[in-house]
Each structure stands twice: as structure tokens, then as C-alpha cells.
Amino acid sequence: MTRILLRAAQDPAAVLKPMRSAERMGANAGNLLYANGVVRSLAAHSNRLETGAFDAHLVDRESWIRKINQRYDHYVVPLANAFRYKNGTSLEAMTALVRGLDIPVTVVGVGAQATITAGSEEALTIRMGKTGGRKLPSAADSARHDDRVRDFVEAVLEKSASFGVRGPITQSYLVGLGLPENRIDVIGCPSVFTWGPDHRVRTDDDRPLTQDSAVSMNIDYRVRGIGPVIERNAELYPGLTSPSQDLNSARMIITGEDQFDMTRRDPRTPVHTGHPLYHEGRLLFFPNPWGWIASLSRMQFVFGNRLHGNIAAILGGTPAHLLAHDSRTLELADYHAIPHSKLHEHEAPPTAAELWERTDYTAFNEAYPARFRTYIDFLHRNDLVTAFDGRNRLRRFDRSIRRGQATQPVVSRRS
Structure with a gap:
């Protein structure tokens, strides 16, 4: 029996109250999707799997190091965009945690985050930046950050056979830092593989998209240019709903109180209680990721610029179109053949109907078995x-999440 500790913000079987869940999702509900996907992938009879340790590198690290070394045989770490510039201090702390461990450490699916042209027009190493950020770090600051990234990957490789990244841009970045290419494996996002080798997205729906269609729009409010897309589609599709993934939006929906400084936000984005999507009861917060997936499975179409907002739809078998806006979203869309377009390539704000016409999951379904096998390998x-x-x-795992699948969203308060 292999005792595995998997870093996760929540237990996949947990059904938490809305505010408790919002505060325990690592600031973004998407974190729960990829962690849960890895847990299900490791639900083997020979594994004894426990989840937790999400903040182990930040809270009482030495105590956690002793506990992990004593109680577990393997530490598995699903990560998202942990290489972003603003995450440097946390990355240093995680490096210290890994170096203190005496057991194997496997990192699953980390991705670099940079501008959408990174890796083509300019060197990725000097273009790391926060989503929606206007300022990129200086060359000197980027070099220091590259050292942090290199130290972390080297620490993990001392305790593993290879390091799992989400796409070829991230692999190129790490190889450019001097790390061995034959030990940097491109595996995509583990959330995509949650349901195993036979999962497919629907391709047989030839209905036109109308104002009465069941449509869901996911929104990252930090990304410049998304405001007009929101405004146009909210007006065209009166039944359109929008699940919120970030902590502050969740708090706003749960409490009915504004959370954002609107002098720094586009008022066309639904991050204030005066927004039409809010006061028409069309903003949702799903306190449980399985309920989120189940809800999107009943939609005809999902679109938006949130990577995991679209992956949640894919896990529900529903066609989704990603509006890619950075290297992280683009490399995953390319790798998995997820239908997508670049947010800023549209001359006018695209409508759901226009994106629906450009969305075909044939390539995704055809690529899926080989991509799944690469992940398992x-x-x-x-x-x-x-x-x-x-x-x-x-079977036991799937029974454990049924209550979560039945969990309903919190709906913004109608005026």
C-alpha cells in the first residue's frame, strides 16, 4: 500500500457551506478541478490517498516536513500557473518544503504564464506577468524569478523521474533555463482527464444558438478587452448565466455586498452589485466543483476567457469555446485541441452564436486517447x-461525490 499525500485545497468528497468553500479553494475554483482530477486518477486499490497540505509550505513548514516524511511514501503536487512572477515568494517556500522531504515528489501539470505572444515574438523569460497586469517585470527582476523557478524544478527533479508541465511553451521555458528536456514532460492539464480514457465532448448538436438557448459565459474580469464581450452577450441572451470563480466575486454573490475597488475595474465586468448580470440573478457561485460540472452538462454551449470555466464544461460533455488571452490558456488549448480563438483577434466583440459556429470537438475527441495515454505514462x-x-x-470515489454533484449554486440577488 502506497501512502500518498496530494496537495489540495479541499477533499473531493467534501460538501462545504458556500463561504467556507470560497475561502478554501485557493482563491480560484479552478484549483479544485485539477486537484480533483488527479485524485480520481490515483484512486487505485494499492494507493491510500489523502488530500490537504495546501498551505504546508507557508504555514509551519518544518512541522509539515516532519509529518510528511513520517506518514507518507509519495507527495503529489498538482499546480496551475505557479511560475507567474507574483508567485515568487510562495515558490521559494515550496522549494524549501520539497528540499526537506525524504520521499518522492511528483509535480503534475504546472504552466508558465506570460503574454499571448510569449515564445514567439520575444523570449518568454522576460515576459512573465500577472493576468491582466499592465506592467511586466524588468529584465533583472525576471532573471531573479527565473532562478526561483529553476531552483524549484531542480529540487523536484532530485526526488522524481520527471516534471510534468501543461504545454510546450512551458517546456521550452524550462529547457531555456538549462533544465534537461528529457525530464520535462508535456502532459496537458490533469483536470481534462478526470473521467478517464473514454470521455468525449458532444459533437452531434446541430441546433442553431438562439436567445432562448442554454448558454453559460465564464469571465476573468482582469483581462483587458473582455468588457465589450460581456456587455454584448448579456444583452443578446437574456437566459445567459455566468459562474464566478474568484474569491471576491464569490463573496459578493454570497453576501450581497460589493468587494472590489471599482476605480480600478471596468464597470462592464460583473464585479459589482450594480451590474445587470448581478441584479438580474444571472451571476452564480458553485460552492462545489462537481455541482459546477453537473450544471454545465445541461448547457448547450459555454464560452469565455476562463480556462477552467471551459474545462468544467468539457468535463460535463458540453462544447465550449475558449477566448485565449495569455500563453497559459493558449498552450493548453493547442495541446488538447480545445476550440479557441484569441480574444483580441475579433474585430467586434464575438457573440455566443458566432463562437458556436466556430466550435467543433471532433479534433479534441480524436486527440483525447493519445493525450490521456501520455498523462498516464x-x-x-x-x-x-x-x-x-x-x-x-x-466506484467508491464516484459514490463519494454524488452529494457534491447535486449541490446547487448560490445565485446573485435580484433587485
């Missing part, structure tokens, strides 16, 4: 037995 390379190798606990 990565886990095997790092001495992890998966739920898809033979004896597993998938």
Missing part, C-alpha cells in the same frame, strides 16, 4: 499506480 514514469491500471476504487 507520466504518472507511471514517476512510480505512481493509477486507477486505470487494474484494481481501482473508482
Whole structure:
């Protein structure tokens, strides 16, 4: 029996009250999707899997190091855009945690985050930046950040066979830092593989999209240029709803109180209680990720610039169109063949109907088996037995999340 600790903000079977869930999702509900996906992938009979330690590198690190070394045989770390510039201090702390461990450490699916032209027009190493940020770090600051990233990956590689990244841009970035290419594995996002090798997205719906269609729009309010898209589609589709993923938006929906400094935000984005989507009861917060997926499975179409807002739809079998806006979203869309367009390539704000006409999941479905096998091979390379190798606990796992799947969203208050 292999005792595995998997870094996660919530237990996949937990059903928390809305505010408690919002405060325990790592500031973004998307964090729960990829962690849950890895948990299900490791639900093998020979694994004893526990989740937690989300802040172990930041809170009482030495105590956590002793606990992990004593109680577990393997530490698995699903990550998202942990290489972003503003995450440098946290990355240093995580490096210290990894170096203190005496057991294997496997990082699953980290991605670099830079501008959408990174890796083509200019060197990725000097273009790391925060989503929606107007300022990029200086060359000197970027060099210091590159050192942090290199130190972290080297620490992990001392305790693993390879390091899992989400796409080729991230792989190129790490190889450019002098890290060995043959130990940097491109595996995509583990959330995509949650349901196993046979999952597919619907391709047989030829209905036109009308104002009465069931449409969901996901929004990252930090991204410049998204305001007009929101405004146009909110007006065209009166039944359109929008799940919010970030902590402050969740608090706003739950409490009915404004959370943002609107002198620094585009008022066309639904981050204030005066927005039409808010006072028409069309903003949602899903306190449980399984309920989020279940809800989107009943939609005809999902679109927007939130990566995991679209992946949640994909996990529900629903076609989704990603409006890519940075290297992180673009490399994953390319790798998985997720239908997408660049947010700023549209001459006018695109409508859901226009994006629906450009959305075909044939390529995604055709690529999926090989992409899934690459992901499983990565886990095997790092001495992890998966739920898809033979004896597993998938039925037990799926029973444990039924209550979560039935969880309903919190709806913004109608005026």
C-alpha cells in the first residue's frame, strides 16, 4: 500500500457551506478541478490517498516536513500557473518544503504564464506577468524569478523521474533555463482527464444558438478587452448565466455586498452589485466543483476567457469555446485541441452564436486517447499506480461525490 499525500485545497468528497468553500479553494475554483482530477486518477486499490497540505509550505513548514516524511511514501503536487512572477515568494517556500522531504515528489501539470505572444515574438523569460497586469517585470527582476523557478524544478527533479508541465511553451521555458528536456514532460492539464480514457465532448448538436438557448459565459474580469464581450452577450441572451470563480466575486454573490475597488475595474465586468448580470440573478457561485460540472452538462454551449470555466464544461460533455488571452490558456488549448480563438483577434466583440459556429470537438475527441495515454505514462514514469491500471476504487470515489454533484449554486440577488 502506497501512502500518498496530494496537495489540495479541499477533499473531493467534501460538501462545504458556500463561504467556507470560497475561502478554501485557493482563491480560484479552478484549483479544485485539477486537484480533483488527479485524485480520481490515483484512486487505485494499492494507493491510500489523502488530500490537504495546501498551505504546508507557508504555514509551519518544518512541522509539515516532519509529518510528511513520517506518514507518507509519495507527495503529489498538482499546480496551475505557479511560475507567474507574483508567485515568487510562495515558490521559494515550496522549494524549501520539497528540499526537506525524504520521499518522492511528483509535480503534475504546472504552466508558465506570460503574454499571448510569449515564445514567439520575444523570449518568454522576460515576459512573465500577472493576468491582466499592465506592467511586466524588468529584465533583472525576471532573471531573479527565473532562478526561483529553476531552483524549484531542480529540487523536484532530485526526488522524481520527471516534471510534468501543461504545454510546450512551458517546456521550452524550462529547457531555456538549462533544465534537461528529457525530464520535462508535456502532459496537458490533469483536470481534462478526470473521467478517464473514454470521455468525449458532444459533437452531434446541430441546433442553431438562439436567445432562448442554454448558454453559460465564464469571465476573468482582469483581462483587458473582455468588457465589450460581456456587455454584448448579456444583452443578446437574456437566459445567459455566468459562474464566478474568484474569491471576491464569490463573496459578493454570497453576501450581497460589493468587494472590489471599482476605480480600478471596468464597470462592464460583473464585479459589482450594480451590474445587470448581478441584479438580474444571472451571476452564480458553485460552492462545489462537481455541482459546477453537473450544471454545465445541461448547457448547450459555454464560452469565455476562463480556462477552467471551459474545462468544467468539457468535463460535463458540453462544447465550449475558449477566448485565449495569455500563453497559459493558449498552450493548453493547442495541446488538447480545445476550440479557441484569441480574444483580441475579433474585430467586434464575438457573440455566443458566432463562437458556436466556430466550435467543433471532433479534433479534441480524436486527440483525447493519445493525450490521456501520455498523462498516464507520466504518472507511471514517476512510480505512481493509477486507477486505470487494474484494481481501482473508482466506484467508491464516484459514490463519494454524488452529494457534491447535486449541490446547487448560490445565485446573485435580484433587485
